Amino acid sequence: MPKVTDEYRAARRDEILDAALRAFSVKGFQRTSMADIISESGLSAGAIYGHFNSKRELVAGVAARMLEARQSELVARRAGGEPLSPGELMSTFVNGMRREPFSRMLVQLWAEASLDSDIRELVQGVLVHLRATVRGQLAEWAAANPDRVSGDPEAWADRMTPVLIAVGPGFIVQRQLVDGFDEEGFLAALPEMLPH
Numbered sequence: 001m002p003k004v005t006d007e008y009r010a011a012r013r014d015e016i017l018d019a020a021l022r023a024f025s026v027k028g029f030q031r032t033s034m035a036d037i038i039s040e041s042g043l044s045a046g047a048i049y050g051h052f053n054s055k056r057e058l059v060a061g062v063a064a065r066m067l068e069a070r071q072s073e074l075v076a077r078r079a080g081g082e083p084l085s086p087g088e089l090m091s092t093f094v095n096g097m098r099r100e101p102f103s104r105m106l107v108q109l110w111a112e113a114s115l116d117s118d119i120r121e122l123v124q125g126v127l128v129h130l131r132a133t134v135r136g137q138l139a140e141w142a143a144a145n146p147d148r149v150s151g152d153p154e155a156w157a158d159r160m161t162p163v164l165i166a167v168g169p170g171f172i173v174q175r176q177l178v179d180g181f182d183e184e185g186f187l188a189a190l191p192e193m194l195p196h
Contacts, residue, residue: 013051016041016096017065018059021101029059029108060111062102063126069134070096082139087191089134090164094171096188107176110169127165135161164194 019041023032034055038045052058073096078084084092097103113123137156142153149156167190174181 009051011015012047013061014065016043016048017058017061019043020055021062021105024105025101029055029105030178059119060122060125063122066097066100067126067133068101072153074133075192081082083144085141085191085194086138086160086164087124087194088139089137090167090194091187091190093134094190097168097172098175098183101118103172104176106169106172117185130165132159134164138164 016037020032021035023036023040026032027036032055034048037058038048038195041048047115052061070093073092074084074089077088077092108122109119111121139154139157140159142149146153168187171183171186174186175183
């Protein structure tokens with residue numbers, strides 16, 4: 001029997017995550033069963049359970065993939081130049097989020113997190129990684145621009161991180177619930193509103 005490569009396993013995981021996203025987008029997170037995901041993937045139950053044991057693990061995999069994509073976008077946007085301003089940082093992050101198929105499910109996931117301790121733990125884990133990424137970017141920008149921040153750049157980054165992270169959910173909620181929400185206007189206003 002030929003040996004399964006890491007690349008093949010990663011491709012299969014991505015295929016399963018894509019199927020889960022499609023299933024979640026049709027039925028929502030709560031009403032989607034593992035059987036729905038198996039059916040959507042066209043794979044056997046064994047193939048799915050060989051990678052993911054539960055919907056929670058699937059959501060964790062989707063979240064990890066989304067965070068990796070946002071971090072890659074931040075690195076690409078900077079491309080060896082100056083640190084991104086807070087407005088550029090959040091504009092890049094939010095713009096990437098809106099392109100994610102799973103972004104429409106986030107409001108539902110956050111609501112579930114308020115009721116389900118397992119989902120809450122998952123969401124908190126994602127937020128820990130997100131905070132670390134945003135805080136690191138802010139601290140770097142503040143150190144390069146000490147005249148534009150109040151006080152110590154590290155302390156400034158600590159204070160600003162939770163505030164800036166709130167921009168993402170604010171965008172997602174308005175996009176999902178407000179008819180006629182101006183996504184482009186929101187993104188254009190971020191660099192104007194935040195220190196630059």
